[in-house]
Every structure is written in C-alpha cells, then in structure tokens.
Amino acid sequence: MKVEETSTKNEEIDDDDTTHVGRATTWDGLKWVGTGPVWQPEVAFESFLPADAATHPEVIVASLHRAVVEVFALQQAGIPLHELSAHFPATNRFDWTDGVQITPSSSGATIKMPENTSLQEVMEIAASSEIVEEAAEAKPTESQEDVDADQFEVDPMKAAEKPIIEDDIEPIEAEEGTFVDHATGRTMLFKTFADVISSWDSSWRDISLENPEIKFAVVKRAMQLTGIRIPDAAIKPSNSVKALLNILVIPPKPKKLFEALEQKTDLSELGNVSVYPFRRGFASKEQDIGRLKVLKEALEREGLDLGVKEYE
C-alpha cells in the first residue's frame, strides 16, 4: 500500500482488497523520512534494585532490620539462604518484621516473634500472599494512617469495608495498642517509623556479619529493599550490622558546591552572605527588586524578548 494510484473512471478501489495497490489509510509500512518512529521495547526494563533509592534514615534502618530478620529467619528455619527470593519475593511489600526482636547469639542471631504469632505462619504469608502495598517511604513525622490515606485516592471509610487481603489468609486480630490502617484494612502495630525503631532491642546493631553467606544474603536483601547499591570496597570491612548501617545511612558526598555549602551552617548564619546555585547576572537583580516582570511585559508588547528567564 505504498503507491498512490489514481483510480480510473470505470474501476472503484476497494479498501479491503489487498491485492491491488491503493491509497494507504495508516502509516504502517510506509517509507519514513527523517528519524522515523521512536523504538519502544515490548517489555520495559526491570532492574533488581527499585527505581528510587530510599533517602530517609529511618526508612533505611527499618529496611536493614527487615533484611537481617529475614535472613536469620531462614537460617533458623534451616532453609538455604540462596532461596531468599523464593520465600520473600521482591513484589511482596508485606513487612512482617516490625514487631520482631532480633538479638545476637552464638549461632549469629535469634529471633523472637511478637505474641500470638509464629515464625512459620508469618513466613508462609510472606511467601504466598500477593499483597502489593503502595505505601513506600512515609514521612515519619506523619502517622502511617495519614500517609496511606493520602496515597490511596479511595475513601478510607469505603476501603475499610473491603480490605485487600486474600481470603485464605487470616487477618491479624486487632489488639490493644494497635492501629487500623484504613487504606488497606490491616492492623498496624505502630504509627510511625520512629516508634518501630525504638521498640527494638538495641543490641540488634551488634549482630555479626562475618559469615560470608550471611553477609551476602543481608547485603543483597538490604540493597533490594533500600535501592542503595553498596560498593564492594565497603562490604569487606563491614562485619556488623552497625557498620553496614553507616554505609547505607550516610549520604554520598555532594557533587555540587552549592549542595556542600548548604550543609555548612556557618555561611548561612552570616547576615551579609547569600549563596546561590547559579551565576547571578542582570536579570537576577532585576527580579529581586521586582522589575523583571515589568521589563518583560513591556518588551512583549513590542514583540521583543529579553532573552533571559526568571530564576526559581
């Protein structure tokens, strides 16, 4: 269907008839001039790490705790560590480790589950359920309820009537001191990340990671949960959870001078010093006193352009 032929008076062109050459109705198969259509993959690229890396320290601490608990849970259950992704799939965002206490011991670490929950049941839930929670990084200053309610554009009252839980999994009974997450209809033990972290026994940071298998599994899972790639040079000296935490939490050095100067407070405290991320020229000063708008409007009326744009 590439050549346009003029129809003779005696013939009529049938669009459905592909044996004759005729007028094209779509651009499929036609010759392109210039760059052509933009190629798009059939399946989008998915990497092992999530797209956005966690930045808030409390989120990172909670993710590392979850990674450590999951790895030692597998070890305690006698399951080989390379089956971690089978038991805790990446798509499952169900964090069952909030109320779990983990402490260092001779075998590495021991896990103490909260009351009325058994490790076996919870691991089955984590492996089998297909709950994909949209709740990602929550601001710890807001309550978990508020954040989840904002993220879901569903009326919280209606959502509470239809919890997103599969029928074959028993929902956890609401107990005293728990909170109901209206968006998902699940019971949360804690309101904010800070509460979660302070509820753990602080000795969990001293758990040793000297065993290479344990270290690899924890590092892999922590990278998957936080989105932060841990550099190789930092893996060997980090033989405890605390050392790994420092690597994850401490942000990388700023690449721009402006970002570095922002972190230094002594410059901003000086009254006669201002720091800007860009070079200030004619337009910046005009914008400060409010004259740039007027200039631009006057020039636009004449059909001219100042050639500068306002800074944000």
Place this chain on the structure above:
Amino acid sequence: MASKGLLSFTRSFNTLRAFNASTKDPLVQCLAPRLSRSMATEAPLPSNMSEAEHGYNSFSMPEDPNPSSTVITTIYSFPDMEPLRFEYYNDKHLHLPLRRDILHRAVVFEGDMTRQGTASTKTRHEVHGSHRKIRPQKGTGMARLGTKQSPMLRGGGKSFGPHPRDFATQLPRKIYDLAWRTALSYRYRKGQLIVCEDGMDFEHPEGEWATEVFEHNNWGKADGRSLIVTADKRENLFEALGKAPQNGRAITTWDVDVKDLLETGRVVIEKSALDDILREHQSDLIGKVRNAQ
C-alpha cells in the same frame, strides 16, 4: 634471597625447595640451583578463592594466612544488577594504593604509542623546482639569493619541519602492569568497578534500550557515562551503545587502555575480562619464567 616476601611465595614450590640450607654449603652454593620446571610457560591465574565453577586452581596467589590480603567483589548479573555471589581477589590486584605518578606515566606512554606521527613537510631539497641561481650574486642591489626553494622565500621549503616518525616511548613493563592494576584498584576503592557475570549483552540492539538500561542503573549521562568491557564483541550491546554514545561505550579486553579505565564515571567489566587483564598485567608480581637447566 629467599626472603623477598610475596615474590618468594609466587615462585613454584620446586623453586622454593632450591633455596634451602644446602645452598649455604660453600662447596655447592656457587652452583645454580636445580629446577625441575617444565619448559612450557605457565600462565598464572588471578586468585579466586570462591567455589570456582570453572574448576581451575588458583595458582598465582596461594592462600595467604593473613585474611586481610584479599578483597571482596560482588558479581552481578547484567543488566538487571542482581548480586549473584562474592568473589575474592588478591589485594595486590585490586587494592593497590593510588600512585598518580605511575598512572600519569602509563597514560602518557599510551598516548605516545597511539600517535599516528604522519605530519610531514618538505625541506628545501624536496620542494619541486629548478636549483638555478635566481639572480646574480652582485649588481642587483638586492639581497643575494640562491635557489627559489630557500626557506627564506615564499613557496620554499620548511627548515626543521615535522617529518613522519614514531613517537612511541618506552616504559618498563612492570611499571606499566602496575599502572593497570593501580587504575583498577582506584576504581575499586571508589566503588566504580562493577564486575558482572560473563556473557554481558543486551536483548535489543537499540539506542533507546541502552538509554533506558543505563538510566535505571544510574550509569548514563547524568552519572558520568560508563565503560563496558567484555572479553569479545557482543553484537547487541556494542550496536546499542554505538547508537547512544551519550550513555557510555563498549570495548573489548584487547582494545582497552589504562586511559579508558580512568575516563568514564565507572567501569562495568565481565569477570573473565577482569581475570584476563589481571593475568596479563602482573609481571611485577610474578618473576620471569626461568629456562630449565
């Protein structure tokens, strides 16, 4: 002589046996030690202390009783960057201290040997034309002139102009090899050496795919571009990056230089390619192979 530290360990066991108490015997110490080494050159392999799937023995760097002499690298799958396992390398390979002077010498050496050296000019003897004296020596009132190819004249030859020549310089092999490993160590220390599983390739030979993968992994233009090093040419990978060079470049082991390792934001290298490079550039660690006597 036997106590040269690491060097002594790297010789074969037979060599070590030669350096025993009997050589101190004044009657025989003048004799050359007997070696029962084979004539064939053994290419020592970099240390690989993990469960080797390849089944070869880690020969060159025997197990050091001090465990801090090895470094960990994570082997990732490409391109989704899933950690697969840990591998261990000797710190003489990937944890050398930064020596800027050695890196400088190596980069200059490579630049020199890469020079084409084809600049050429004609001397007064090569410029075409007659060699007749163009005006009399005396009597004209003007300066004396000989041939019209004189460099003083317009259209004449060029004195001391460039001629095609070889600009290559020499650099001791051991220093060059040390520079190779120093560059890799520098990248390793900065966390910019990413070792991947063998067989790195893309699914699609499209620039858009390369851009998408690189942006997801933070390897692209916003992060300083990346150098991909493979053992041999991979069709889809090389074609895709050729169409989208703003993301980085792909190169084989035989084409890569020390300068390439230092240029981009990071180096993503296949494990076998890394082993090839380390095996090729460790002459300062392994002594020369002696001839059997």
